[in-house]
Amino acid sequence: MDKPIVKNLGLQDYLYTYDMMHQFTQSRHQSTADEIWLVEHPAVYTQGKVGKAEHLLQQTTIPVIQTDRGGQITYHAPGQQIMYILLDLKRLKIGIRDTVTFLENSVIRTLADYQVLAATQANAPGVYVNGKKICSLGLHINHGCTLHGLALNVDLDLTPFNYINPCGYQGLQMTRLNDYVENINHNEVRQLLAQYFIAQLPLTP
Template sequence: MDLWTVQLPGHVPYDEALDLQRRVRAARQAGTIPDTVLTLEHAPVYTRGRRSDPAELPFGDAWYAERGIDVVDTDRGGKVTYHGPGQLVAYPIVAVDDVMAFVQRLEDVMVDALREEGLDARGRAHEGRDFTGVWVGDRKVGSIGLHISHGVTMHGLSINIDGDLEPFTWIVPCGLGGVAMTSIERENGRAGRMKCVRARVAHGLADALGHRQRIVTPQALERALAAVPAGAGAALSTSG
């Protein structure tokens, strides 16, 4: 089976990416497209997962809006995190039958990509769901948050490449007080690694799923989605 790999251009607003994910998942649930991963960078945004607490955003939505950062509620697992330019985001929209095994695969893919950058990275999902993600020492460099509906995933992973880390200091990232967020650039001084890490993560996901990677343009994806019969997957769109 192929893994369609779609790179979205620019800094994608979160709501636009969320709408696209939902349409891709409906098509995957209907069986009209294969497993697909969207890779992108977001415009600045804080997202609140299902387990978020108001104290994780201590300054309030208006304060963040004044600094150009939207706050969005989402149905993924996990707590508050930040997305912005210089951070790789990958949304694998794939069929899974073992969620914890899939989380482990995501951590392994991220660890392998970061070790290619010279980082001594490790996953910590085995220590409890609050520690899910990828770490360098006691610093967090990558996050994972998923939502599963009728066996198909949405949302996914993020890796800090060379973006501004200050917005993480304005929240309680991932609900973990006192945790420092880091990036490839902060750890090894190397900026401009987005293209390489994105390619490694996409290829690693295909390998981890036992698929062949197939590069698909956003335009080709939209054509495939337009061919999906109206209402396909609608009955499967509730949380599961």
């Protein structure tokens, strides 16, 4: 089985990317190569499919978009590295729990390269540094194929997280990589995330 195709899409409108993800998934067939999309979005709140309106604590000028991913409300903006994974799990013979673990591990290993110690928390998907959330996860499965992925805070302004209960957790504090590391190379972060994620997939040599 071949490695996923990695695409660096730069800064893209959220809804445009959302639509493209769904078009890709709906049109793929048994031999379609998996893809990983590395992207950033202009400022936007996204709400999970079971997201509760009360987790938006106050109205702002930032748009709120309903999605079909798992999880509650979160925030995206430039300076946050997003990695969308478009995988055929049936073909890879891996489950959703494995996929979530691979995503979390890719972040933990990337941060370790910057000497930042990160960890997961039981019953709270994502990655944390000293109890503060640095990466959010959300997936959707369609006919055994994944959409969405992870959002790693690199050097974005965290202020808009104050206007929501991030991922549905009241009082959850957020953090970002540049709280611990100076002069971050965004391209390096992108490459490490994709590299560490792909290294965990059960690909045939």
